[in-house]
Amino acid sequence: MNDTSAIQSTGQSTGQSTGRAIGTSCLVALALLSLTLFATSGCADRPGRIHHPHIDAGDAAREALVQYDTDGDQLLSQQELQTCPGIVRSMSAVDTDGDGLVSESEIMHRVKFWQADSTARVPVRIHIFVGRQPLAGAQVELIPEVFLQPYLEAGAGTVGSSGFASISMPETDPAGMACGFYQVRVTHPSLQVAEKYNENTTLGLEVNADMATGWTPIVFQVETARKAG
Ligand SMILES: [Ca+2]
Numbered sequence: 576m577n578d579t580s581a582i583q584s585t586g587q588s589t590g591q592s593t594g595r596a597i598g599t600s601c602l603v604a605l606a607l608l609s610l611t612l613f614a615t616s617g618c619a620d621r622p623g624r625i626h627h628p629h630i631d632a633g634d635a636a637r638e639a640l641v642q643y644d645t646d647g648d649q650l651l652s653q654q655e656l657q658t659c660p661g662i663v664r665s666m667s668a669v670d671t672d673g674d675g676l677v678s679e680s681e682i683m684h685r686v687k688f689w690q691a692d693s694t695a696r697v698p699v700r701i702h703i704f705v706g707r708q709p710l711a712g713a714q715v716e717l718i719p720e721v722f723l724q725p726y727l728e729a730g731a732g733t734v735g736s737s738g739f740a741s742i743s744m745p746e747t748d749p750a751g752m753a754c755g756f757y758q759v760r761v762t763h764p765s766l767q768v769a770e771k772y773n774e775n776t777t778l779g780l781e782v783n784a785d786m787a788t789g790w791t792p793i794v795f796q797v798e799t800a801r802k803a804g
């Protein structure tokens with residue numbers, strides 16, 4: 576009995592001292608954690624900082640090849656990129672070796688270029704005109720190109736009387752878009768906008784940090800007809 580109670584007593588005593596030791600180390604760890612959080616919240620991760628959505632550059636670039644490389648030569652020609660107007664419009668920036676073709680590594684580098692910039696949310700203003708007339712009331716959607724859809728959200732806006740729409744992802748503050756390649760789709764509640772500007776759009780856009788500082792308007796010309804009925 577005595578032996579057992581001695582063991583129990585020792586056990587309790589050891590348990591208590593271990594508990595105290597754990598308690599002390601937890602407090603130290605918490606204090607260190609608080610200091611770390613305080614330090615990071617004071618600079619790199621301050622409240623309100625907007626982060627880029629995570630894009631796996633390698634996976635996205637591989638998926639682009641799967642989607643568009645129809646002849647299997649591991650390069651994307653302008654012809655193969657017809658269904659990817661987001662890249663076509665930025666061809667000169669994406670095609671860094673200037674061979675007129677887009678490689679997997681060129682796409683990967685473009686994604687990394689976006690993500691390396693501190694601007695993670697870009698205000699996007701798109702002007703829609705029919706000839707010289709602004710297409711007021713038109714709905715403009717930015718849909719991520721298919722290989723970026725696992726990572727990016729679509730955005731939308733309505734063209735005002737002066738001809739431009741501010742495009743934003745829904746419920747996002749501040750308003751704007753994440754960097755990426757997008758298709759642009761234009762529709763109108765009372766006018767028929769040609770299919771090549773919506774269902775089978777040829778309009779595309781690369782959203783990047785340069786747009787946040789540049790003042791060059793992004794203008795798209797579309798064709799319309801009266802809706803039947
Ligand atoms: Ca090819």
Ligand SMILES: [Ca+2]
Binds near residue numbers: 670671672676677681
């Ligand atoms: Ca190239």
